[in-house]
Amino acid sequence: MSRVRQHFNLNEQLLFEIGSAGRRAYDLPPLDTDSRPLEEIVDRGLLRDSVEGMPELSEVEVVRHFTRLSTWNYHIDLGLYPLGSCTMKHNPKVNETVTRLPGFANAHPYMPPNLVQGVLGVQASLEACLREISGMDAVTLQPAAGAHGELTGILMIRAYHEAQGNPRRRVLVPDSAHGTNPASVAISGYIVEAIRSNANGMVDVQALRGLMADDVAAVMITNPNTLGIFESEIAAIAEIVHSNGALLYMDGANLNAMLGITRPGDFGVDVLHINLHKTFTTPHGGGGPGAGPVAVKKILEPYLPYPVLTRAQDGALFYETDRPESIGKIKAYTGHFGMHVRALCYILANGPEGLKETTEVAVLNANYIRSRLQGVYALPYKSPTLHEVVFSDKNQDKRGVSVWDIGKRLIDYGFHPPTTSFPLIVSGAIMIEPTETESRDELDAFIAAMLAVAQEAETNPELVKSAPHNARIRRVDEAAAARRPVLRWKG
């Protein structure tokens, strides 16, 4: 075996290394119009002869190339993704089918509104569902992703304060927050200040009180927070924020923990972004496209990015661009419509009972994992958790085995690693979110793998530290890749 060259399907080259001059995979009908010579239409100086380095391939090669690459990916249709805070749940197939209907896929954003009432109807229905689920008053579907939603929300907060005469200077963000939170605050022109967490893993209300002043524009929380803990003092937090004239922003990354159970709008949140690619199961696509609608309370409605979906007196839907107090546009057109269709399809498939059941089982599954792994893996915060649980590698670290190693060893057991080293307030964090779409058998298999890795960390730490052993590749030398970055094929 070792002397035989492996088949390409185990070692697919780059597109730029395959193919051969003259092969092709594409043709068009012959030109059906009269035409002048090209050089008479466009000056030669504006044209290029060819695109240097582009391979010539047949359809068979294209299909095999990408099919081979695809087999090197872990994916949700293969098995459980324990990624905490990422809500990697099953992506229903019907979502894909309906999004590809020609009436949706071929709709142009500048079609006159009366010719796209079906599109606008989908967006209006999704907005209405998100308003009800979140308990908020208005929704924009425009943001392209969660971080984009954060930016949109913070800009609206800024516009609100400007309208009161002072944009204020600071935004307070808990130290357990996602990295996008402070980054989005910074590009909105605010100064970020961290709020520390208390011994229970929640926002330290006393610390928050101490940091509050009339130059604070907003407090940006995640609830349940990134430890999976519901901020039980949220009402007090909202009271402190509002009594200082500031607004409460909520990162909705963990909305899967509260569908039909509790609503951000009912516990004092003024702005919320929702990750459709998490809770509402639009596929992750190997890293996008996502969608990050923003829901707001009435006081912020005037500042929504334009255009705003509006119903005319005759009942027809159209996008209103005349919004004098709007923060402006934050993306061309009206958002990731293809994701809106999928999310609405998912919500309608569930209905109110289904969404509530979604949250209940997500929380049940996470707590089951917590109860089975607790002790073997250290649990830094003992507070009750909802849809996810954060362990640390404290027990394994004694043998020199880090969370990173544990994750890599899980690959050998057929699982994707959990979220590692986040949140930052837990050293060696192992963050696990199974979601509701995993069966008991899959959960048990995952738990067994986690326990086996912990056992190996005791008995054979080197095995874990050198993992993975059964993946397509071994660990990558990331430091070398960053030192001398090779970012394109140069032949």
Place this chain on the structure above:
Amino acid sequence: MRYIPCSESDRKALLGSMGLTSIEQLFAGIPENLRLRRLLNIPSALSEPELLDYFQKAASENAEDYASFLGAGVYRHFIPVVVDSLISRSEFYTAYTPYQAEVSQGTLQAIFEFQTYITQLTGQEVANASLYDGSTAVTEAVLMARRVTRRKKFLVARTVHPEYRAVMATYSRNLGIEIQTIDYLPTGRIDVSQLDKALDDTVAGIVIQTPNFFGTIEDTVAASSLAAKHGALSIVNVCEALSMGILRAPSEADIVTGEAQSLGVPMSYGGPHVGFLATHEKLVRQMPGRLVGMGVDQEGRRAFVLTLATREQHIRRERATSNICTNQSLCALMATIYLATLGPRGLRDACEQNIRKTDYAVAQIQSRTPHKVLFPSPRFNEFVLQFKSGGPGLIQRLLQKNIVPGFPLGRAYPELGDAVLVCVTETTTRRQIDALVEGLK
């Protein structure tokens, strides 16, 4: 619920193993007064056949049998069947972001190929793994030029897509960035002498678009060299990525951004599409967004990995180069498969058909109708049609004949009145063009 594999007996078993009797007990951490004690007021659950009916009905409420001459940043091109066939593999579309290289080589290698294709098309040295769309890509380029030059003023051509300029304005407002617009000439191109006059050592960058919003191909070299004289960066934006298959690459620009929807991504009412950003190697550490690098694993085998992450928000938090946390992987994959399928010859064929059919439409309108086509400079697949008179009525009559003649320009360019931007691609048939011309008589 059919997406939840946890049966009643599973539930009991899981709860029992934890010494619990009801799921309700798991929510004890949520204060009672914050609990929603009613069902959500959303429509009742639909079965799969009902869902299909619901969406088929909604989709059928959108016009499909129209001859559409709409472009203006979103283009109807033929998408080879292999594109959707391959991206429908769940290995691609249900995978997570490729942070764990050992189980993500498929996505990583495909992104590396996307990055390579973008450098080939743009004539630049490095490209990122993609950004949300063209409007945010050009905006990120502005923020990047601000970091590189530590200057705050930008000169932006009025012929850059109006929605892109609007997004740029939204992002810039709170960061002290000043934007001055540069007019266009009767040729349809940027007023280079105005640009020259406006340029000085306080300017961080210039932003031009080619083909510009009127479909006119710009001479990007002249503008870029003027910017360079003052130490300003030149940003060239391309909304119609297909055009890069035949137009001279803007390799002289410092940053090339744009929208790659044209390369195999459905129009989908404006999104999701896929933005790109390419630049010189020396600026790579100021780039926003994900990057995939080629390296080796412990056994020396070629391997791909996300790299230079210290620029990004999950490491750098508020000091990151951007708040962006995602790319548009699946749409970038569509573009990669599209380019692999077309190859250099297919790309050339498609581009030539766009140019030739557009030229045919222009000639027909000029010779057979009373209306004017504005701006004489060469174009790729769009042109500005100015009605002799009675534009709105004419547009209504065309709509009644199931023809959408184009994008009305008056809102963004009041001086053009009721003129429309007309787009003709390789998918537009001669019969459709002739019908438009007939309707314009």
